[in-house]
Amino acid sequence: MARADHLDPDSSHWHWLAVDLRVWRLERNLSQAELGALLGVDISTVSNWESGSAKLPKGRAEALDRIWKTRGHFARLRNLAESSHNPDWFDQYTRYERKAEAIRAYSALALHGLLQTEEYTRALVLSGELVDDVDQAVEERMARQQVLAAPRPPELWILIKESVLQDPIGGPDVMRVQLDHLINLSHRPNIVIRVVPRSLGAHPGIDGSFTLLECDGVDHSWSEAVGGGRLVSDPTKVRACRVKYDRIGADALSRDCSRNLIAEVMEAMQ
Structure with missing residues (x-):
């Protein structure tokens, strides 16, 4: 997958998920390290999720929805990415x-x-x-x-x-x-x-x-x-x-x- 600045959320649901993770984190004025602390992972893991080089796990997506009260947004988006065709x-x-x-x-x-x-x-x-x-x-x-x-x-x-x-x-x-x-x-x-x-x-x-x-x-x-x-x-x-x-x-x-x-x-x- 591409770096964060080369993600294409219009053609890939996994890219969409990675972009949303970064956008929602920045809206809450959180650093990658702070988000990692919330989810129990290190900063490199968060960076990989946001760049699309690694996939946000189902359990972490559900945890985000609970912590940020996003009403299942990240879990639903991840399920959509998992079930759809992805050229990557x-x-x-x-x-x-x-x-x-x-x-x-x-x-x-x-x-x-x-x-x-x-x-x-x-x-x-x-x-x-x-x-x-x-x-x-x-x-x-x-x-x-x-x-x-x-x-x-x-x-x-x-x-x-x-x-x-x-x-x-x-x-x-x-x-x-x-x-x-x-x-x-x-x-x-x-x-x-x-x-x-x-x-x-x-x-x-x-x-x-x-x-x-x-x-x-x-x-x-x-x-x-x-x-x-x-x-x-x-x-x-x-x-x-x-x-x-x-x-x-x-x-x-x-x-x-x-x-x-x-x-x-x-x-x-x-």
Whole structure:
């Protein structure tokens, strides 16, 4: 998100919330430090809320309404921002991804971006993703994978629907390299890859891919959709997503069995 002086409240409800927070604070002649003291946070947290670089939590919005007697204004505005489309969502998601301590994802239609080879990514982009510059889109996705080479990379737990392994994205040659890449990644100590078998049939992840991010002690969820996705930070909704992830994982193959299945699919890819 942008700095406070570049926020656009007309196009983003999150920007609107950030601007209102600053306006209402200044109307009460409060400094950021004084507002932080009222809400039990430090000045940098308030600054991040007002600049839009962090989202005002639901509990803090409700606290503001009580303290300032704003009749639910901030809670309603936050709910509106949470439920509406926001063009900044994916940018914010990648910010969280870069500093996440743990990433848990379920891949229902395509492999998670952190696991993709360059040619697999290029095939996906060329097949239908609406971008102006294919090379740039591929480069940006590859750059996200730098988090896996960091001195302290995140714990990465990935559940993959079996059909994702079998779809020949980019053709058999590209897919064989991709599957071999998955096997290599699966041997890293911080990466767990497990396959959800086709025989499972209907399961909690049938409605699509999603990702859970643990970042600075706060959990967020990202649900993919056509043309974008949705980032959620509300604890109740994130908790429901975590329960769904755990239920899918309960029926997934073990790490070793998953690795063997990936190898079998790779060998059979024609």
